[in-house]
Amino acid sequence: MKYLTLSACAVALTLAACGGGGGDAGTPVTTPSNNTSGTLALSLTDSPACGFDHVYVTVQKVRVNASADAAEDAAGWTDLTVGPTQRFDLLALQNGVLASLGQVPLTAGHYSQLRLVLAENGGATPLANSVVPTGGSEVALKTPSGQTSGLKLNANIDIAANQMADFVIDFDACKSVVTAGNSGQYLLKPVVSVVPNLTSGVSGYVDASVAYGGTHISLQQGGVVLKATAPDSSGKFVLAPAAPGSYDLVIQSPARATMVVTGVPVTASTMTAVSTSVAPLSPAPAIDGQAVGSIMVDGAPNTAAIAATQKLASGGLITVAETMSDSTTGAFKLGLPAAPPWVAAYAAAPASLVFAADVTAGLSYSFSASLNGTVKVVGPLAITAGGTLTVNFGF
Incomplete structure (x- = not known):
């Protein structure tokens, strides 16, 4: 072998x-x-x-x-x-x-x-x-x-x-x-x-301060994560293969505000660059809170996919964090920034991305649990800096 x-x-x-x-x-x-x-x-x-x-x-x-x-x-x-x-x-x-x-x-x-x-x-x-x-x-x-x-x-x-x-x-x-x-x-x-296996996708750089495995970068449509990666040690990220279309690029890192670039275009056989090593994306510092809870099916613990989402001022939905509940206890935990997401509309170089805090989304999250095709949703609920929010699901 x-x-x-x-x-x-x-x-x-x-x-x-x-x-x-x-x-x-x-x-x-x-x-x-x-x-x-x-x-x-x-x-x-x-x-x-x-x-x-x-x-x-x-x-x-x-x-x-x-x-x-x-x-x-x-x-x-x-x-x-x-x-x-x-x-x-x-x-x-x-x-x-x-x-x-x-x-x-x-x-x-x-x-x-x-x-x-x-x-x-x-x-x-x-x-x-x-x-x-x-x-x-x-x-x-x-x-x-x-x-x-x-x-x-x-x-x-x-x-x-x-x-x-x-x-x-x-x-x-x-x-x-x-x-x-x-x-x-x-x-x-x-x-x-x-x-x-398409030769199309999205590439870019994040600041060296968040160039580690805890940083999660994803391409999403309607809050559905279609492709995700972590940056390499230089901050470079590549999200490929990705089918032609329009995506939201979502960057989430511990103790940082979520960063979103909306309307990122992907065309056939093309890599769309959203940032460079000279001008990398740098999420703003933030204090995290956490959401904890459990999944119960007929009173017994179970495993389900958990997601925390936010609704942007534009009406779009983004997934900020995902996890699976424990197969024995049903427990889960998600770290989430107690800060509004910073959002910019995509602009092709040499134009700059202009980010602003989305106060409509604020600190509110909705939580979903998906089990065998059934989805339960709780929220929106506000997260607090350093605080713990309890969210339980029953099926």
């Missing part, structure tokens, strides 16, 4: 698969079969994790099926074997960095399901899948279905004859790793999307 912190095939910005086979869907390729076949190229990437320095997964293969409902032993599966099996640090796969999983020929047609098969923890590889909590030691990551049937992923992939379809498996590590009370255990409950 080959263990890597980051695949040697990882690439940044070019967003192409390793070995010269990458490209957007529709790139001509030569397949080893016939003119009724095309090729699927897959890569792996990630968003920031909450409270972890490393999140490792060991990938053995990816299975592909035309049917969204196909069981693991059904007909029609094609396997992309990752050879040799590789251990990836998901948190190294940010800022436009991808790790190639390989390519596989497929009969032309539509494919609706992927299964990501992980190696088992045990024997010579007790930490094949693991996490390193911030300030802690490496511990195993439990993957209940990952080693046998695989982690089921919904897909929307069209394979054309003699063409390559280039796609990315995009983890959301913050929502995918769940704590289990005081047991010291961590569970993988994957939140993963399968998206086209």
Whole structure:
């Protein structure tokens, strides 16, 4: 088994698969079969994790099926074997960095399901899948279905004859790793999307004072986080791949006011720059408060996705922070700035971004809990500097 912190095939910005086979869907390729076949190229990437320095997964293969409902032993599966099996640090796969999983020929047609098969923890590889909590030691990551049937992923992939379809498996590590009370255990409950590998997105710089892993930068539409990353040590960030459209860029860092750039345009095959190293984005200092609470289902603790949102004066919605509740206790905690967000409309260089405090949003947050397709909302409620706000959800 080959263990890597980051695949040697990882690439940044070019967003192409390793070995010269990458490209957007529709790139001509030569397949080893016939003119009724095309090729699927897959890569792996990630968003920031909450409270972890490393999140490792060991990938053995990816299975592909035309049917969204196909069981693991059904007909029609094609396997992309990752050879040799590789251990990836998901948190190294940010800022436009991808790790190639390989390519596989497929009969032309539509494919609706992927299964990501992980190696088992045990024997010579007790930490094949693991996490390193911030300030802690490496511990195993439990993957209940990952080693046998695989982690089921919904897909929307069209394979054309003699063409390559280039796609990315995009983890959301913050929502995918769940704590289990005081047991010291961590569970993988994957939140993963399968998206086209586009050469478009948003780039920029934040000030060196917030250039660390605790800073969370995201592209959003209607308060839905579609792509997120953390800046590198120089403050640079890259949010890609991102489909053409208009986005809100949201920057959140501990002890800083939220910073928002609205109406950021993304066009095909283009990286939109919102700031430079000479004029980086610098969120204003603020004092944080926190929201705490629990998720109960019929009186028993449960795991749900929690989000804190704010409504801007423009009427737009932004998500400021997200987390998962504890799988054993149902408890959650979110740090939130007790300060209005600073908002600017996008302006292309050489024009400057003009930020102003959004007093309409103020210190008020709404809180949502999402569980099995059901969403409960509480608020808006005001957060106070250094204070604690209790928000409980029952299903």
